[in-house]
Amino acid sequence: MDHRTGSFGYVGMLLFSLFAVLPVVKSLEILDIEGPGVVVNGSTSQIVLDCDYDITEFDKPGLVVKWYFNRQPFPVYQWIPSKVPQDLGILKGRLNLNYEVSEDQFSKHRALAIVNPTTDLTGEYTCLISSFESEAYKRKNLIIYAPAEDLSMTYSKPREDNVIITCRAGGIFPAPNIAIFRSSSSSKEFIESAKVESQLHPEYGYYNISIEIEVSDYELDSETMFECVLTIPGTEYRVQEKILYFPGHLTTPTPEEVEPEDVEELLEEMENIENDQSLEEEGDGGNSRPHTAESVSSAERVLSSLSFLSVLASLHLLFLH
Structure with a gap:
């Protein structure tokens, strides 16, 4: 055996033994x-x-x-x-x-x-x-995170055959996500084409955010529910608002077409609406916020009809004179 090889082997074994007994x-x-x-x-x-x-x-x-x-x-x-x-x-x-x-x-x-x-x-x-x-x-x-201070959903009709749905939230942090869904009796759909605008107010430390869509009436069912969903990434925070829309245009009768019994029906309808609203407020305990609107609602029919009543009153005074 070569003397150098034997010496190296001896030194190697000595070092191995030394490291084996040292604490790690x-x-x-x-x-x-x-x-x-x-x-x-x-x-x-x-x-x-x-x-x-x-x-x-x-x-x-x-x-x-x-x-x-x-x-x-x-x-x-x-x-x-x-x-x-x-x-x-x-x-x-x-x-x-x-x-x-x-x-x-x-x-x-x-x-x-x-x-x-x-x-x-x-x-x-x-x-x-x-x-x-x-x-x-x-x-x-x-x-x-700061929850939204307010969340509202509204609609407007720039033309008779279409509708703009808008959802807004304010006073929220950090930057939230917002989305709109529409649903009918048969399906629920996420609307990808919605326009989203978000703005940070650094002096106050919160975001305002809005989302908007414009839809033609012919694309919708007779009753369509729009839902706005607001979330904060990384948290379980989630709130939503809904609005019910009935496609169509409210026609306006002329004064000649208004009969006395129609006036009585309108007054009864106004009284029924007030009673229904009072019952809803009592049932909610005053804690629920408005979340449903209709393009052709009973309230709108009454408001539109008030002008007819005004016209009738004017005609009545004219005939008296």
């Missing part, structure tokens, strides 16, 4: 970032994002905990176990620096305790821990 040093590890992912604006006075990690004795002397917002290069929070925590950047003055997640001196201030969280703190949070030996990081998304 475990590096820093972040187990999880615990805390809510979705919060309603104004619903809580404090939220906590806890960066739960494992460290070894080798890591403790040089341990530093930092938090970053939306991957910006400068931290918004820093804690070194031998010093007091620091709030920085967008979180300056917005953290509870006395919050302790545990009594352990190397983990008690690892968490972010955000006081009175608002929508501007929606974003991605990164926890980074480092020591003289290694470092580790983990990210978490937080959405602080």
Whole structure:
């Protein structure tokens, strides 16, 4: 056997034996970032994002905990176990620096305790821990959303044979999604051609959004339900509004065609409508908002007929004179 080969084999076995008995040093590890992912604006006075990690004795002397917002290069929070925590950047003055997640001196201030969280703190949070030996990081998304302050759905008829359906929402954050569906007795259809407009008001921190479609009456069934659906991505927030549309044009009779019994029927119809509305308000307990409109509704027929009554009254006075 070659002397050099034998020497190398002996040294190799010695090194293998040495590494086999040395302890394996475990590096820093972040187990999880615990805390809510979705919060309603104004619903809580404090939220906590806890960066739960494992460290070894080798890591403790040089341990530093930092938090970053939306991957910006400068931290918004820093804690070194031998010093007091620091709030920085967008979180300056917005953290509870006395919050302790545990009594352990190397983990008690690892968490972010955000006081009175608002929508501007929606974003991605990164926890980074480092020591003289290694470092580790983990990210978490937080959405602080504001529900829509209002949602309304209306229609108008620019011509006799078509209709414009409009849905509007305001005071919502972050940027929402909005869609319109139409349904009949046989089907429900998502309308892809709808026109959507969204506007951010940075001075107030919310969005206004609207959606609009124009449809010809001949494309619709005798009764068509339009539904507006508003959602916020990343959350379970969802609200909808509906409007019932009857295609057609309201014809107007001339004064000569109005008989006395027709006037009596109109007055009875007005009284019935008021009674029905009173019953609906009592049944809803005053909490429901208007959600249905008709292009040829009883209310519209009465409003249109009021002009006829005015004409009749004028004619009656004319004959008296």
